[in-house]
Amino acid sequence: MSKIGVTLIGLGPMGQAMVRKLLAAEHAVTVWNRTASRADALVDEGALRAEDVGAALAANTAIILSLTDYQAMYDILGTATDALSGKVVINLSSDTPAKTREAATWLAGHGAELVTGGVMVPSVLVGEEGAYVFYSGSRTTFDRVQPMLKVIGRPDYVGEDPALAQLYYQAQLDIFLTSLSGFLHATALLNxxxxxxxxxxxxxxxxxxxxxxxxxxxxxxxxxxxxxxxxxxxxxxxxxxxxxxxxxxxxxxxxxxxxxxxxxxxxxxxxxxxxxxxxxxxxxxxxx
Ligand code: NDP
Missing domain, CATH: 1.10.1040.10 (N-(1-d-carboxylethyl)-l-norvaline Dehydrogenase; domain 2)
Structure with missing residues (x-):
């Protein structure tokens, strides 16, 4: 069976790293980014460029978003809502639990399903040994895309509530950021x-x-x-x-x-x- 194609929207460091891992695993990857030039190198490496958001959505059922926040999702997908029906939107962008739940409702209103995710490694470690990603949302929907998602890191499914993956992500970052500040404060004390x-x-x-x-x-x-x-x-x-x-x-x-x-x-x-x-x-x- 051939591997499923996937569309990736949002080509910051994370999105670019994911596209490269997906291409290396022989998935057909369609890309779109607000700043189009960020797709150039990826297209040279084998990604397919979508000319607009509608074309990016039409290309595949699985749509990965790697954006700054959930507002960026509305700014992008809001321009092509007619193309959302039947899509599985895998949003790997950070935001609050409430905004994540609102997004699930908004997408459902347009006939699409939301799987949320929080990537637990920096971009240079995407798809490498030890990389993992928290996911939540419909288990059935998640299972349909899970084999493809394994390429970017071990998929850890944490529950049906779309906000759960965000909460796990933020819990880990809560420890991480607090610890980093603790280390810096302790170092300043010794300095x-x-x-x-x-x-x-x-x-x-x-x-x-x-x-x-x-x-x-x-x-x-x-x-x-x-x-x-x-x-x-x-x-x-x-x-x-x-x-x-x-x-x-x-x-x-x-x-x-x-x-x-x-x-x-x-x-x-x-x-x-x-x-x-x-x-x-x-x-x-x-x-x-
Ligand atoms: P960047 O900020 O570099 O990239 C964000 C992407 O979002 C860009 O493609 C940018 O487009 C797009 N974007 C932002 N706002 C809008 C908007 N209003 N409309 C359209 N497009 C928009 O982020 P990263 O790639 O570093 O991270 C992506 C996500 O992954 C974030 O949610 C981050 O929290 C998470 N993450 C990042 C990690 C990292 O190490 N970088 C680690 C773990 C998680 P444009 O290119 O046009 O500006």
Whole structure:
């Protein structure tokens, strides 16, 4: 059986990387991009250029979108809604869960189905070992396009709600972005005493590597709602959070991040959870 053809709209770094992997796997790929010149190299490499959005949609049933946000989808597909009926739109663009659900309704109104996705690697790693993508939406529809999607990374289907893939994506980026800022803040603290980032690196690496060790017990406590703090209590860790704020003030560096962390501990202590473990902070995070 020949491989299904696919249309890819949105040729930023991600879209371009996906087109190249799909071509390498011998899928026929039709491309369209607002700035047409971004398709030139891909056409030289074997992609088919659609002259307009209507032609891009007409070329295939499977339509991958790799755009800045969901507004870009409306800006593009809104110009050719007559061509949407029967299409499977696989939107791999980032946006909020609510906007994702609205898009599913909008597409259904035009006879198309939405599969949402969040790509969990940078463009240079698309389709490489370890690359994966969260997907959600109709399972039946997803199964129709899954073999083709394997080319860009391991497809991890997370549920029927189209917003779920976005939430998983954002949860991963929530950890990633917060951790990166934490690392930079810690480095700035050491820089204030003349310590270089390179000197700190082995210790920061050790810290990141050991972080996942805590998760096994943490998820049990979070899911059960039981937070025994016999090994390390909120009061003890809150005192450390306070010391980091003090150290940051003394160093003259930005204090917003450590103050936000300290606030979690302060509120847990104020509400009588000082003897619990740090996992009980999740209740304060859920009810700001
Ligand atoms: P870019 O911002 O480089 O590309 C975005 C694409 O969207 C371009 O093709 C651009 O067209 C198009 N676009 C944006 N707004 C509009 C609009 N209003 N109308 C028409 N077209 C529009 O993004 P990336 O390729 O880096 O990323 C694409 C998606 O993948 C994003 O949602 C991003 O969050 C996600 N992602 C990116 C990663 C990365 O490492 N880059 C990693 C994981 C996910 P034009 O060329 O004309 O400007």
């Amino acid at each position: 204030s005493a003349g310590v270089s980032a390179a000197s700190f690196q082995p210790y920061a690496e050790d810290n990141f590597a050991s972080m996942s060790m805590y998760l096994g017990d943490a998820v049990k406590q979070i899911d059960s709602g039981e937070h025994p703090g016999d090994q390390a209590s909120v009061v003890m860790m809150g005192a450390t959070a306070d010391h980091i704020v003090g150290a940051s003030e003394e160093a003259g560096i930005e204090t917003g991040l450590p103050r936000a962390v300290k606030a979690h501990y302060d509120r847990a202590i104020e509400s009588g959870h000082g003897a619990d473990s740090w996992t009980s902070l999740i209740e304060r995070i859920k009810k700001p």
